[in-house]
Amino acid sequence: MPSSVMSTSSRGGVPQPPAAVSAVGLRKSYGDKTVLDGIDLHIPAGSVFALLGPNGAGKTTAVKILSTLISSDGGQAQVGGHDIATAPQSVRAAIGVTGQFSAVDGLITGEENMLLMADLHHLSRSEGRRVTAELLERFDLVDAAKKPAQSYSGGMKRRLDIAMTLVGSPRIIFLDEPTTGLDPRSRHTMWGIIRELVSDGVTVLLTTQYLEEADELADRIAVLNNGRIAAHGTADELKRLVPGGHVRLRFTDPAAYRTAATVLRQVTRDDEALALQIASGGSQRELRSVLERLDSAGIEADELTVHTPDLDDVFFALTGDTGLPHQTGRTSRTSQTQEDVR
Amino acid sequence: MSSLSLAVRNSTTMLRRNLLHARRYPSMTLNLLLTPVMLLLLFVYVFGDVMSAGIGGGGADRSEYIAYLIPGILLMTIGGTTIGTAVSVSMDMTEGIMARFRTMAISRGSVLVGHVVGSVMQCVASVLLVGAVGVAIGFRSTDATALEWLAAFGLLVLFSLALTWIAVGMGLSSPNPEAASNNATPLIFLPLISSAFVPVDAMPGWFQPVAEYQPFTPAIETLRGLLLGSEIGHNGWLAVAWCLGLVALGYFWSRSLFGRDPK
Numbered sequence: 001m002p003s004s005v006m007s008t009s010s011r012g013g014v015p016q017p018p019a020a021v022s023a024v025g026l027r028k029s030y031g032d033k034t035v036l037d038g039i040d041l042h043i044p045a046g047s048v049f050a051l052l053g054p055n056g057a058g059k060t061t062a063v064k065i066l067s068t069l070i071s072s073d074g075g076q077a078q079v080g081g082h083d084i085a086t087a088p089q090s091v092r093a094a095i096g097v098t099g100q101f102s103a104v105d106g107l108i109t110g111e112e113n114m115l116l117m118a119d120l121h122h123l124s125r126s127e128g129r130r131v132t133a134e135l136l137e138r139f140d141l142v143d144a145a146k147k148p149a150q151s152y153s154g155g156m157k158r159r160l161d162i163a164m165t166l167v168g169s170p171r172i173i174f175l176d177e178p179t180t181g182l183d184p185r186s187r188h189t190m191w192g193i194i195r196e197l198v199s200d201g202v203t204v205l206l207t208t209q210y211l212e213e214a215d216e217l218a219d220r221i222a223v224l225n226n227g228r229i230a231a232h233g234t235a236d237e238l239k240r241l242v243p244g245g246h247v248r249l250r251f252t253d254p255a256a257y258r259t260a261a262t263v264l265r266q267v268t269r270d271d272e273a274l275a276l277q278i279a280s281g282g283s284q285r286e287l288r289s290v291l292e293r294l295d296s297a298g299i300e301a302d303e304l305t306v307h308t309p310d311l312d313d314v315f316f317a318l319t320g321d322t323g324l325p326h327q328t329g330r331t332s333r334t335s336q337t338q339e340d341v342r
Numbered sequence: 343m344s345s346l347s348l349a350v351r352n353s354t355t356m357l358r359r360n361l362l363h364a365r366r367y368p369s370m371t372l373n374l375l376l377t378p379v380m381l382l383l384l385f386v387y388v389f390g391d392v393m394s395a396g397i398g399g400g401g402a403d404r405s406e407y408i409a410y411l412i413p414g415i416l417l418m419t420i421g422g423t424t425i426g427t428a429v430s431v432s433m434d435m436t437e438g439i440m441a442r443f444r445t446m447a448i449s450r451g452s453v454l455v456g457h458v459v460g461s462v463m464q465c466v467a468s469v470l471l472v473g474a475v476g477v478a479i480g481f482r483s484t485d486a487t488a489l490e491w492l493a494a495f496g497l498l499v500l501f502s503l504a505l506t507w508i509a510v511g512m513g514l515s516s517p518n519p520e521a522a523s524n525n526a527t528p529l530i531f532l533p534l535i536s537s538a539f540v541p542v543d544a545m546p547g548w549f550q551p552v553a554e555y556q557p558f559t560p561a562i563e564t565l566r567g568l569l570l571g572s573e574i575g576h577n578g579w580l581a582v583a584w585c586l587g588l589v590a591l592g593y594f595w596s597r598s599l600f601g602r603d604p605k
Contacts, residue, residue: 067445070603093447103442107363119355120448148366164442 020045020172020203021066025075028061028227035061037227038075043205043220045171048198050218051207052315058227059207060100063176066205067097080172096170100177102157103164106150110141110160113149117167135163139193155186162193173197175206179213191216211315223318230318238314247290250275250303263297264290268316280306349449356456363430364464370429371464374422377530378472382415385539386479396544405480412476413565414538417558419472420465420502421529424509427461428529431513432522441604454600458506465502483569494568497581501561504585505529507592514599533558557584 021043028036036058043049051059064070066079068088077084080094097103104113111132118128136145139159144152149160158178165173178194179187194217197204208214214221215235222232231238250273251257257274261267268277280286287306294301364371385393386408394407402410434440434453443453473481486494509526516522533539535549536558542550553559560580567574 069441069445089447092445095445097442097445099438099441101438101441103438105359105439106437107366108359112362116355116359119358120352120443120446122351168446 018045019043019078020047021049021077021079021205023066023075023077026062026065026072026077027074028058028065028070028072035227036065036072039222039224039227039229041077041222041229043203045203046198046201047219048194048204048206048217050214050221051205051224052209052211052214052221053207053224054209057224059224060176062224063097063099063174063205063207067095067174068092069097094170095172095174096165096168097174098158098161098165098176098178100180102161104149104152104157104160107148109146110149110152110156111136111145113160113164114167117164121168123167131167135166139163140189155182155189158182158186158190159193162190166197170202172203172205175204177207177209179208179210187213211312223315225318231314241314241317245280245307246277247280247287248275248277248303248305248307249290249294249301250305252302256299256301259297260294260299260301263293263299345449349452349455352449352452353455353459356452357459358456360430360456360460361463364460370426371423371468374426374530375419375468375472377422378415378419379475381418381539382411382472382475382479385411393540396540408476408479408481409484409570410566411539412473412481413569414533414536414558414562415476416469416473416498417501417561417565418530418533418538419468420498420505421533421558423465423468424461424502424505424529425523425526426464427457427506428509428513428516428522428526429519431457431510432516432519435514435604436518444604451597451600454510454596457510458503461506461509462499462502465506466499469498469502485571486569490568494565497561497564497568497585500582500585500589504557504588504592507589507596509592511592511595511599514596532556533562537562555580557581557588560584 019042021041023039023041025038025040026036027034027038039058039062041049041062051062053059061070065072066077066084068079068084068091071085079091082090082094084091104110105116108116114132114135115128118131123131136142139162141156141160141163144156149157152160162175162178175194179190182190191213194204194206204217206213206217218235220232220234221238223230223238231241246268249260251260252274254274257276261269261276264276264278266278269275270277278290280290386404390404390407393411394402394404397407397410431454434457440453444450483491509529512525513522516525535553536542536556537553538558542553542559545553560577561584563572563577564574564581566572567577
């Protein structure tokens with residue numbers, strides 16, 4: 001099991017930093033569909049933790065449970081030192097949540113949305129106005145402050161959403177896919193915002209399907225697949241799971257693609273793209289051996305690229321080669337693919 | 343902060359939010375007022391001669407029919423206004439903002455309380471508007487005392503509260519605002535099969551019990567009695583019982599729907 005390799009649970013009596021979020025064996029199913037199949041989390045205070053996984057992996061469900069929006073079917077979790085099941089109101093007082101779908105009131109203006117939050121956090125009138133003005137300024141929403149939120153662009157809505165989350169100065173912030181659907185520029189703005197939050201000492205749990213994003217922002221990453229944590233650790237630790245990177249060969253001729261797949265044996269296939277991945281450190285010797293085998297079979301690849309290991313490799317290795325959730329044969333497939341990559 | 347003062351404070355905030363919506367987007371509320379006003383004008387000016395012949399043992403004139411009609415139209419106005427409540431509750435439930443409210447340390451029920459209080463206030467405003475139309479076309483209360491006016495107002499508020507809670511339940515149980523609008527339609531059409539437009543006696547015998555004991559008829563008869571001095575009889579108690587029953591039903595229904603885990 002890969003997670004045992006990267007386990008962050010205490011080993012050899014090393015004291016753990018205080019956890020902002022910790023969970024043991026969280027489970028959730030809808031009917032006979034298991035969405036979370038027992039996940040454990042330990043997020044140190046003041047760190048950024050990324051839950052990385054494809055659509056349907058259970059990321060949103062995990063955030064919903066930890067933010068007390070829905071209840072779990074099994075397992076325990078503490079958020080900000082409070083149990084999510086027995087003291088949900090204390091948990092709510094400690095957290096801020098920005099969900100996947102914009103949690104703004106579209107019918108009223110951005111400023112009114114902010115003042116609404118200030119009211120619900122029991123800020124005085126002047127304090128509410130001050131915080132609102134400050135956050136609108138910080139999130140570049142001053143010009144749009146008097147316009148109804150439903151007229152905002154995706155990026156503006158997301159910024160307003162986070163600004164609203166910050167009104168109560170939460171110590172723990174959940175961001176569910178904060179950049180999904182944003183254009184590249186808004187995405188980079190959002191990254192800057194998240195980095196700023198962390199420098200204030202806030203703990204951030206974010207979910208993402210973008211490996212680059214997890215790599216950029218997170219101190220620790222858990223790869224979630226089919227409701228289980230396939231691996232967790234720092235980006236570097238995860239990258240070490242796939243030493244040496246890989247060589248990628250792309251074909252236009254399906255026949256050549258199939259022959260190459262047989263000739264090279266230890267490959268990961270991408271049938272749609274007609275591409276093969278071969279584990280390789282990219283050394284001259286290794287490359288030559290690949291090319292020689294292709295030559296001897298009389299095949300020519302249309303494109304050859306050498307990849308140094310990145311989180312993509314880890315992700316594909318752990319979650320199956322296409323990155324899509326597999327309903328059956330998951331365990332065998334995952335370990336098989338990992339074998340191949342190694 | 344005690345949980346009660348928290349609830350009051352949060353509910354006040356939510357009420358302000360709902361009133362802001364109503365003020366910013368008055369078209370929906372005003373559209374819902376069209377039905378009772380149109381029916382009022384239709385029945386008075388188009389059907390008025392025929393209708394007035396059917397009340398008070400025949401030979402009544404149009405102004406008597408206006409007097410007969412107004413109490414039912416006012417209660418129908420309440421029914422229409424609460425359709426808007428069902429729609430806005432349903433809109434809230436389909437929006438992401440609800441997830442935010444549920445993950446904040448606020449009083450859980452404040453969202454619904456805000457809707458309920460806001461809806462009752464809108465009902466009162468609507469009744470005043472439609473009532474003003476009634477007065478403009480000649481409605482006059484014959485001999486109501488101050489106490490009777492107060493009782494009439496109390497009845498209208500209580501009736502608004504009852505239909506509001508039912509509408510909130512309808513809004514919560516509907517998958518989207520369109521469905522909520524459809525599901526809440528009976529609230530404005532139930533008066534058509536009450537004593538609002540014609541006396542129950544004038545309906546077929548098999549149908550009379552339905553018309554007589556549905557929630558609108560006792561409330562209409564009570565309002566008539568208070569404003570126009572007609573016989574109230576057992577209708578007063580029936581109306582209050584219906585209202586309290588509907589409030590309880592709507593409240594517990596809404597509470598169980600709202601307490602569920604969102605999808």
